[in-house]
Amino acid sequence: xxxxxxxxxxxxxxxxxxxxxxxxxxxxxxxxxxxxxxxxxxxxxxxxxxxxxxxxxxxxxxxxxxxxxxxxxxxxxxxxxxxxxxxxxxxxxxxxxxxxxxxxxxxxxxxxxxxxxxxxxxxxxxxxxxxxxxxxxxxxxxxxxxxxxxxxxxxxxxxxxxxxxxxxxxxxxxxxxxxxxxxxxxxxxxxxxxxxxxxxxxxxxxxxxxxxxxxxxxxxxxxxxxxxxxxxxxxxxxxxxxxxxxxxxxxxxxxxxxxxxxxxxxxxxxxxxxxxxxxxxxxxxxxxxxxxxxxxxxxxxxxxxxxxxxxxxxxxxxxxxxxxxxxxxxxxxxxxxxxxxxxxxxxxxxxxxxxxxxxxxxxxxxxxxxxxxxxxxxxxxxxxxxxxxxxxxxxxxxxxxxxxxxxxxxxxxxxxxxxxxxxxxxxxxxxxxxxxxxxxxxxxxxxxxxxxxxxxxxxxxxxxxxxxxxxxxxxxxxxxxxxxxxxxxxxxxxxxxxxxxxxxxxxxxxxxxxxxxxxxxxxxxxxx
Amino acid sequence: xxxxxxxxxxxxxxxxxxxxxxxxxxxxxxxxxxxxxxxxxxxxxxxxxxxxxxxxxxxxxxxxxxxxxxxxxxxxxxxxxxxxxxxxxxxxxxxxxxxxxxxxxxxxxxxxxxxxxxxxxxxxxxxxxxxxxxxxxxxxxxxxxxxxxxxxxxxxxxxxxxxxxxxxxxxxxxxxxxxxxxxxxxxxxxxxxxxxxxxxxxxxxxxxxxxxxxxxxxxxxxxxxxxxxxxxxxxxxxxxxxxxxxxxxxxxxxxxxxxxxxxxxxxxxxxxxxxxxxxxxxxxxxxxxxxxxxxxxxxxxxxxxxxxxxxxxxxxxxxxxxxxxx
Numbered sequence: 001x002x003x004x005x006x007x008x009x010x011x012x013x014x015x016x017x018x019x020x021x022x023x024x025x026x027x028x029x030x031x032x033x034x035x036x037x038x039x040x041x042x043x044x045x046x047x048x049x050x051x052x053x054x055x056x057x058x059x060x061x062x063x064x065x066x067x068x069x070x071x072x073x074x075x076x077x078x079x080x081x082x083x084x085x086x087x088x089x090x091x092x093x094x095x096x097x098x099x100x101x102x103x104x105x106x107x108x109x110x111x112x113x114x115x116x117x118x119x120x121x122x123x124x125x126x127x128x129x130x131x132x133x134x135x136x137x138x139x140x141x142x143x144x145x146x147x148x149x150x151x152x153x154x155x156x157x158x159x160x161x162x163x164x165x166x167x168x169x170x171x172x173x174x175x176x177x178x179x180x181x182x183x184x185x186x187x188x189x190x191x192x193x194x195x196x197x198x199x200x201x202x203x204x205x206x207x208x209x210x211x212x213x214x215x216x217x218x219x220x221x222x223x224x225x226x227x228x229x230x231x232x233x234x235x236x237x238x239x240x241x242x243x244x245x246x247x248x249x250x251x252x253x254x255x256x257x258x259x260x261x262x263x264x265x266x267x268x269x270x271x272x273x274x275x276x277x278x279x280x281x282x283x284x285x286x287x288x289x290x291x292x293x294x295x296x297x298x299x300x301x302x303x304x305x306x307x308x309x310x311x312x313x314x315x316x317x318x319x320x321x322x323x324x325x326x327x328x329x330x331x332x333x334x335x336x337x338x339x340x341x342x343x344x345x346x347x348x349x350x351x352x353x354x355x356x357x358x359x360x361x362x363x364x365x366x367x368x369x370x371x372x373x374x375x376x377x378x379x380x381x382x383x384x385x386x387x388x389x390x391x392x393x394x395x396x397x398x399x400x401x402x403x404x405x406x407x408x409x410x411x412x413x414x415x416x417x418x419x420x421x422x423x424x425x426x427x428x429x430x431x432x433x434x435x436x437x438x439x440x441x442x443x444x445x446x447x448x449x450x451x452x453x454x455x456x457x458x459x460x461x462x463x464x465x466x467x468x469x470x471x472x473x474x475x476x477x478x479x480x481x482x483x484x485x486x487x488x489x490x491x492x493x494x495x496x497x498x499x500x501x502x503x504x505x506x507x508x509x510x511x512x513x514x515x516x517x518x519x520x521x522x523x524x525x526x527x528x
Numbered sequence: 529x530x531x532x533x534x535x536x537x538x539x540x541x542x543x544x545x546x547x548x549x550x551x552x553x554x555x556x557x558x559x560x561x562x563x564x565x566x567x568x569x570x571x572x573x574x575x576x577x578x579x580x581x582x583x584x585x586x587x588x589x590x591x592x593x594x595x596x597x598x599x600x601x602x603x604x605x606x607x608x609x610x611x612x613x614x615x616x617x618x619x620x621x622x623x624x625x626x627x628x629x630x631x632x633x634x635x636x637x638x639x640x641x642x643x644x645x646x647x648x649x650x651x652x653x654x655x656x657x658x659x660x661x662x663x664x665x666x667x668x669x670x671x672x673x674x675x676x677x678x679x680x681x682x683x684x685x686x687x688x689x690x691x692x693x694x695x696x697x698x699x700x701x702x703x704x705x706x707x708x709x710x711x712x713x714x715x716x717x718x719x720x721x722x723x724x725x726x727x728x729x730x731x732x733x734x735x736x737x738x739x740x741x742x743x744x745x746x747x748x749x750x751x752x753x754x755x756x757x758x759x760x761x762x763x764x765x766x767x768x769x770x771x772x773x774x775x776x777x778x779x780x781x782x783x784x785x786x787x788x789x790x791x792x793x794x795x796x797x798x799x800x801x802x803x804x805x806x807x808x809x810x811x812x813x814x815x816x817x818x819x820x821x822x823x824x825x826x827x828x829x830x831x832x833x834x835x836x837x838x839x840x841x842x843x844x845x846x847x848x849x850x851x852x853x854x
Binding site: 033037039040042045046047048119120121122123124125126127128130173174175178195196197198199221222223224225227228231232234235236237402403404405407408409411422423425426431435442445446448449 | 558559560561562563564565566567568569570571572573574575577578581582606607608609610611612617620621676679680683684687690691692693694795796797798800804805807808810811812813
């Protein structure tokens with residue numbers, strides 16, 4: 001048996017060497033190399049991208065997201081508002097957990113109640129459950145969620161909550177999930193083994209209610225190192241990888257043995273300005289002396305900075321074409337996108353003129369901060385922006401740091417002008433608006449990531465109205481208006497939407513997703 | 529001897545204590561882990577709750593006191609992101625790193641000492657010169673680059689060896705999971721072990737060569753030859769035994785560093801060891817794991833140094849393990 005494996009590997013290599021196309025890969029097993037570590041299998045313990053990526057396979061949700069981040073029925077077949085404050089969800093009948101027991105309303109209630117009660121959670125899912133005041137079980141297939149105020153985002157929120165089995169998970173700890181004991185779901189795959197820091201093995205759930213995935217067995221291998229991940233694909237050890245290194249894109253595109261797939265992501269890359277009335281910590285006059293007022297408060301200066309940035313050049317050169325310039329918060333297909341808002345055109349002369357008008361004809365000095373290794377080419381983007389600003393007289397220095405220490409400082413307003421990224425994971429513009437552009441307000445839970453402390457009462461008003469507007473059409477208009485106002489102020493300055501990329505062997509095809517997930521059930525074998 | 533070991537152990541406790549304090553303050557200074565851990569969509573109140581849940585709202589000294597109290601009972605805290613005890617997490621990964629480190633050391637010793645001896649005995653021969661030239665490469669090529677080149681050649685181009693990961697494990701003596709007992713496991717182990725061994729191999733070649741050259745000039749070697757001993761006995765017993773003393777020290781120290789710094793090799797080959805765990809933990813500012821890892825490594829160094837000292841006295845009867853003064 002073993003020698004057979006070795007032989008078949010040799011045969012495969014030989015086939016590659018003579019340039020033959022491989023027979024459609026063993027349609028049975030799929031190996032995928034992912035870029036980040038999965039810290040737990042407990043789907044309510046830690047709201048972290050790689051963890052959710054695995055949970056998507058094992059557990060199901062009331063509402064699913066299609067590849068374009070639009071909501072589609074999951075465990076719930078339909079949902080509607082009974083009144084402004086009450087949502088009714090109808091459950092799919094006959095859905096079975098992988099132990100054969102039926103999934104009913106009780107499991108849903110149990111899962112939602114479990115969310116705020118997972119001990120020591122470093123990043124809970126409570127943002128999506130806390131607005132729920134109580135849940136009424138009308139019958140085993142009908143649930144009513146009651147909210148204190150009109151609440152349009154119930155389906156969006158519930159598209160993030162994984163449903164676990166009440167029977168298996170009662171009293172279960174996060175460790176019980178990691179060992180597989182409590183990790184019982186109704187998703188497309190079943191957990192076979194979770195080897196911390198190394199791999200996750202899954203096997204197809206033959207009783208899944210919907211379309212069955214093409215591959216029976218799946219192995220996710222965690223390979224964080226970019227060249228190593230790339231080598232794993234080139235050597236044939238894995239069938240697909242996420243986030244191929246940008247430096248290797250040209251090679252991948254020209255190599256007939258591989259396919260490169262990409263899709264615009266829900267993530268916008270943007271800059272925050274310091275909006276505080278103070279001598280901004282990293283802005284000085286040309287002679288290095290501190291300025292007594294913060295020039296970034298002047299919208300003309302902000303506009304000048306925005307005009308000085310050549311977004312198409314960044315998208316083309318720095319990102320190798322894997323980005324699309326942006327003038328707003330969410331990309332085209334997402335709810336609340338405002339088609340009237342175009343990316344700021346590159347206009348260095350206009351920038352100089354505006355700087356002169358604002359009283360800085362010779363510019364000033366600034367240090368730009370950015371994260372290192374968090375977003376695609378993050379450091380290079382910051383460097384490119386610094387060079388572009390220097391050309392219009394704003395002499396720029398760059399400082400970058402890993403995301404941990406970086407975000408600690410950014411959230412304490414220690415920077416003047418810094419880069420961040422935001423993924424609209426609920427699939428609509430309300431997500432960046434309420435977190436990034438609403439005035440920082442602890443009691444209302446608004447502006448939690450408004451690190452620049454931008455504040456405009458009109459924008460706040462529109463956001464708060466939109467968050468209570470159950471009518472989709474009206475809400476969309478309100479979100480567009482709020483975005484329009486905030487962009488006129490340059491509350492934040494968008495650069496681009498990055499693309500998410502996957503590279504696969506020729507005989508495997510991936511349907512790419514806006515939400516950046518790498519989902520095994522979206523891979524299909526193709527004839528090479 | 530016993531007194532010596534006890535005294536050393538007590539010193540070690542002080543070192544561990546000082547180390548824990550330094551690391552704790554250092555990690556604290558990097559930043560608040562919640563900023564990176566929590567999902568950005570969470571609001572301010574969720575943030576505060578998460579901070580409180582992990583005990584991060586307390587002042588530094590209080591957090592350290594809580595840690596110390598746990599540490600005295602063998603509990604180094606729970607990982608923030610894995611929700612499992614940090615020490616357990618490290619010990620779970622330790623066999624993989626140990627296997628890699630031991631394999632690398634075996635390669636380095638098994639090749640390094642004979643090659644060094646040869647180069648020392650025949651310094652002007654072609655073989656001797658080639659060995660020395662090769663060792664320069666071993667010294668000067670960066671580990672990550674060599675690792676990637678190995679992958680390029682043996683996995684991508686030739687397709688002989690798997691490019692990453694650890695093979696299937698079997699239980700050795702019923703408790704230690706090892707992968708070198710099956711061909712599949714061994715094929716996963718070869719490249720990372722060679723990659724990790726290269727630098728140590730070069731070091732051992734040079735040390736052995738220098739030691740050999742030096743001792744060949746010594747009177748006792750001349751005397752042994754004059755006594756009419758065979759060449760094999762002169763080199764195998766008299767020369768080798770004497771040059772082994774510095775070599776054992778270096779092997780000991782280097783073994784510690786191989787374990788502690790296998791990080792690069794582990795990440796290039798996606799080897800699921802402790803080094804990879806450390807990097808992941810630093811990226812997520814998972815304090816309990818970072819602190820525990822460094823304490824485990826310090827403890828390891830202490831044990832290895834002690835073992836080297838004891839071995840020393842076995843090799844060289846002149847060295848006495850006593851309460852050395854001054």
